Amino acid sequence: MDRAALRGDLRAAVPDATAALVITGAIFAFLYYRVADGSSATVAVMPDLADAGAYWMYWLCQAFGWSGLLWAWLTTMLGLMRSAKPPRWLPVPVSRLERWHRCTSLTTIALMFAHAALFFAERVRTNKTGAGWPGNLWRAFVETFVPGGYASGTGKIAILIGLLALYLAIPLGLAYYFRARLGARIWRALHRFVLVVYVLSVWHTLLYGTNVWFDGWPRDTLWLLQLPVLGLLLARLLTPARPAERFGAGLSPVAVLRRAAALLAVLLGAAAVVYAVVSGSDGGRTPGAHHGAPLNVTQAMVWGGTAVLAAAAVVAVLLARRVERAAVLRSGA
Template identity: 60%
Template sequence: MSETTEPASAARRRSRVDRATLRADLRRLIPDTGAALVVTALIFAVLCVRIEAGTSQTIMVMPFLADLREYWLYIVCQAFGWSALLWAWITIMFGLIRSSAPVSGSPITHARWERWHRVTSLTTIGLMFAHMLAFFIELVRADEEGLGPGGRFLSAFVDVFVPGGYSTGTGQVAILIGLIAFYLAIPLGLAYYVRSWTGPRVWRVLHRFVIVVYVLSVWHTLLYGTNVWFDGWFRTVVWLLQIPVAALLLARLLAPLRREERFRWSGEELLGRARALGVAGARLALAGTLVLLVGVVATGNDGGRSPDVPAGEMLVDQGMVWGGLVVLLLILGTAVAMAWSRPPRGGAARERERAR
């Protein structure tokens, strides 16, 4: 008995990670990462040209950064941040298209959308890390406080990689938001490769929360990106790109791919009625968000900073962000627990068959 069960349990342990798909995606990652690095280099060049021309908001906020020879690493950090946000937008779009009902006559299959979504997700995580790493190296290099090699390394590590470690100015909230996005992106983005262990239902529940990572990334950029520090066309473009995301997310709720996710009012089950109300509320919220986004793009004003007006007190502090994270984790944990405890579809029928 032990001779037959031992290899079976070992096989189950080995199959917890979908290594075949992961290896295939890593091979596809080479051209995608190459394209991302080219785009990052182009963004770096554009940012440098804007600084040299004196049209960059960055030097309006921090004039000393006009010295590109001294602070080029900070511009590299900015370039990686923008390319990471662009790839996050791309992968979110791919994912929403993949999870919506297919369009008749589409030349691209859902399987291909899914492959593109997985690969661009991996690239996005890498670009986010590169964004952080460039900032970390810049802080270590600058050593503005004269801490010495060990002290400045530790100080930079806390500022860049420890949530809540950055404690001055807007960064104490903005960097915390960015770090939460990065640390959530890793398990939520990579959950696909362990779906044989978690089960497909739990994986789907986890992966749906990836949209939160994207929202936090956009919030981090609008709050701390000195290129969009003040209202203007550059900031408006960021808002403009959110319109197709919100529209696709609304389409995803209106016409989901999976039959069991389609809206239906259940008069018998309390859980079914609650779910239907939740879906209806989400649809209304997204419709309202679309109207708001169109208004922001049309007016070019989102209530952000203005160069001629002193910045007021921040509306959100670290305590609020931590509280929001706790609420999010509680919701996520509850959703996962419910998905884990539910039997697979057809499980009741199989149990009845066994009882006979």
Template identity: 60%
Template structure:
């Protein structure tokens, strides 16, 4: 989830007497080391979110319990709470790394508290942390399913948990039929798109740059997954509104990045001005679409019509799905 522009992406010459690192693995190892403080901060945030979710469930104020009343025991469902906590910290880190990427690849403020090189490093390390948090979110969801499926032997419990969590289309209960494949799509796109940065010299900078643009799809899928399946934002109340509002700066930065890209070749120009007419119309349509999204986000925030459910008078009492049987 790195930015589109780097000095070494356009064939920068290595200064005399200085050799490049032997291969891309050095860069990845270096970024993994640099990501340790960032990952530590993510663990702290995850622990705080977990503690908050636990306290709310224990006090009876949890929206998760309002959606699924049988989950009123944090001691039993702690793995589900931990999955939620990893999910929220993962979405927060995804928001941050996307914002950094858009800031780096579009028009930058005249004065920044840190250099572009530091921002670039933060972008790479938060990207790595985001991938780890997404995987941890899925892994803890699978662990909860292993605990839940008590009517079958261990081998089948492990298979059912793996399939429900990681196999698209396998989970067959309620909103999860749509929401879980969206989350799986985000995870399965995030990892290769994020790691391709470290082999960009082998696949070519232009190829990497084109593929990297799909990172925004990862973020959209993640937010969509949360809006559909996040029980903490299930109802049309302030937490859901805040989640929608957080998408506004992302959309605005994306629009600015499209209107004023850092690379001259990506500027729109006039029809036929060095760009094939179909390509020009595609670029223009993209800018119009993102502008419409910005307006739509403002309308959602102002109107309060954010797709949230009404809180029922008599909450449901069913389990998320029927247990597997031999």
């Protein structure tokens, strides 16, 4: 593990993490105010949360969730800018973009963990198992940190997706500090899967977050923020920073097909975002619907997708290792 690089990035992330905490506090104040003045749509659906003072840990948990999504958006944007061919007008060097990307990634992981930890604390406080503190702690731990452990309402899917995002973010985000052991090609192959963490975070928050029971500009703005991500991803696919990955650089037919499939997915994603904004229907929370959107996704589907993702990661690593070994043999010859 490159401990020196990690220590340096942690020190550099202090201003970034401080800004994240300030913004989290502002979001918490906003959510708290909405509960206090009766305008929170969450309280309209779950009136037992109307006492903002009694449930302050829940609202702080939600605030960390929203700032976590914001920082996930920020670090994803920086990462895509770094991995695409830098435009001439870029005001900062690429090395600084990369440093910012690593620092915001560390802050994002911390915010995600704080979001989960506060939900755990709230579940410990409110759980009534009849088994005392040990029973309350165990049940809260299972519901918060065990994928699939939360077994009621939309939490069956929402918390499962959120946990998968957290548990994928930690190894994929920290893999950079093991790149000397993994090898550059294997690290890059793994790091590309970090986009799945962002997709899961958006899915978890925008479709299942309990503070998205509203219409209008807030939801539209959150969806429109996905268009710059898709635009940068499109630029990354068409003009990667590495010349060897660009079209016309001798890519294999399989690589071209894979790139074409990714381009098609990006265009479909952009169309879906535009449809969600124009139609006002995104499959998430809708005002006036007491139980929100129906659960048209099952845990079995999510686990099936996770298995496919794991298989794809293994294949990517094996292919990268084969290319790495071939390069070593060529250099030895």
